Amino acid sequence: GAGVSQSPSNKVTEKGKDVELRCDPISGHTALYWYRQSLGQGLEFLIYFQGNSAPDKSGLPSDRFSAERTGGSVSTLTIQRTQQEDSAVYLCASSLVQQSSYNSPLHFGNGTRLTVT
Amino acid sequence: GESVGLHLPTLSVQEGDNSIINCAYSNSASDYFIWYKQESGKGPQFIIDIRSNMDKRQGQRVTVLLNKTVKHLSLQIAATQPGDSAVYFCAENISGGSQGNLIFGKGTKLSVKP
Numbered sequence: 279g280a281g282v283s284q285s286p287s288n289k290v291t292e293k294g295k296d297v298e299l300r301c302d303p304i305s306g307h308t309a310l311y312w313y314r315q316s317l318g319q320g321l322e323f324l325i326y327f328q329g330n331s332a333p334d335k336s337g338l339p340s341d342r343f344s345a346e347r348t349g350g351s352v353s354t355l356t357i358q359r360t361q362q363e364d365s366a367v368y369l370c371a372s373s374l375v376q377q378s379s380y381n382s383p384l385h386f387g388n389g390t391r392l393t394v395t
Numbered sequence: 396g397e398s399v400g401l402h403l404p405t406l407s408v409q410e411g412d413n414s415i416i417n418c419a420y421s422n423s424a425s426d427y428f429i430w431y432k433q434e435s436g437k438g439p440q441f442i443i444d445i446r447s448n449m450d451k452r453q454g455q456r457v458t459v460l461l462n463k464t465v466k467h468l469s470l471q472i473a474a475t476q477p478g479d480s481a482v483y484f485c486a487e488n489i490s491g492g493s494q495g496n497l498i499f500g501k502g503t504k505l506s507v508k509p
Contacts, residue, residue, distance in 0.1 A: 282438070311497075320484065320501040321439070369438050383429055384497070386438030 280304065282387035284370050290393045291360055299355040299390045303372030310353050311384060312345055313369040321369065327353065360394045367391050407506045414472040416503045418485035421466060425487040430459060430470045433502070434481045442470070442483075472505075480507045 283302040291297050303310050312324040323337035327347045338344070342360075347353040357364055371384040408414045420428070426447045431439035445452045445459045445468075452459050458471040468485055482502040489498065 321499040323497075323499075371438075383441040383444055384439075385441065386431075388436070388438045 282370055282372055282385050284368075284387035284390050286390055287388065288391045288393075290395060293362060293394055294359055296356065296358045297360055297392065299357075299368050299370075299392070301353045301355070301370030301372075301387060303351065303353070303370070304374075304385055305351075307372035307374050307385070308350070309373045309375065310347055311371045311373075312353070312355050313371065315367045315369055315389070317366075324355070324368075357392075360392075362394045365392055365394045404501070405504045405506070407508060408475050410475060410477060410507050410509050412475055414470075414475045414479065414505060414507075416470045416472075416483050416485075416505065418468040418470075418500055419466060420468060420485075420487045422487060422489055422498075423463075423466070424489050426490050427488045428459070428461060428468050429486045429488070429497075430457075430468075431484045431486065431499075432479075432481045433484065439484060475505075475507050477507045477509060480505055 282304055285300045289297055301310065308329045310327040313321040314324055315321055324343065325338055325345045326334040330350065342358045345353060345355045353370065355368060367389040369386055369389040371386040373384050374382045406414060406416060427444060429444040430442040432442050433439040443452060443454045443457050443459050445461050447463065450461050456473045460469045470483060472479055482504050484502045485500045486497050
């Protein structure tokens with residue numbers, strides 16, 4: 279079946295511009311996560327959507343970052359006034375139940391590689 | 396603070412040998428653990444998970460071992476193949492925790508020599 283889909287796969291933008299990154303989770307998955315991965319580094323948690331509950335935004339690095347999830351499905355991560363340090367791969371993941379748990383692991387997309395020049 | 400980490404950042408093995416990737420965790424409240432494989436240019440791919448009430452779980456060519464006494468997790472890959480070359484991440488799940496419950500380690504790069 280279809281996995282988690284992210285678009286665009288690559289994005290090059292100029293410093294100061296806004297960008298929008300899109301994530302289509304696996305159909306029926308109620309939990310959706312955004313992570314950031316810098317080159318050769320681990321996964322940095324950004325935000326987590328859990329069903330209809332308020333999202334956990336504790337990982338967003340600044341108020342330039344925001345995300346929404348419409349209709350419990352597609353999610354958009356927006357970065358305003360991009361900076362060079364925002365350059366990274368942005369990964370989206372979804373899981374079947376409200377919280378990643380045993381036998382309901384995260385399924386990741388292939389990410390959007392963002393380059394800020 | 397509490398974190399998930401790895402003993403070795405890189406591991407090089409000969410094709411056909413067994414590989415062992417280690418992970419240490421420090422949160423005794425963690426109730427399940429996951430291993431992910433990430434190939435270059437791709438997102439992490441689920442390999443296997445294990446609950447805290449288990450000490451061993453086997454999959455296809457992979458085995459995860461959990462030692463709660465010393466808070467240690469390992470991933471064993473049998474008969475390692477070139478296609479196993481990737482970065483391997485462990486993650487721990489803390490029920491009721493923040494960050495959607497999951498905390499990821501920094502990863503170990505596995506290189507398989509033909």
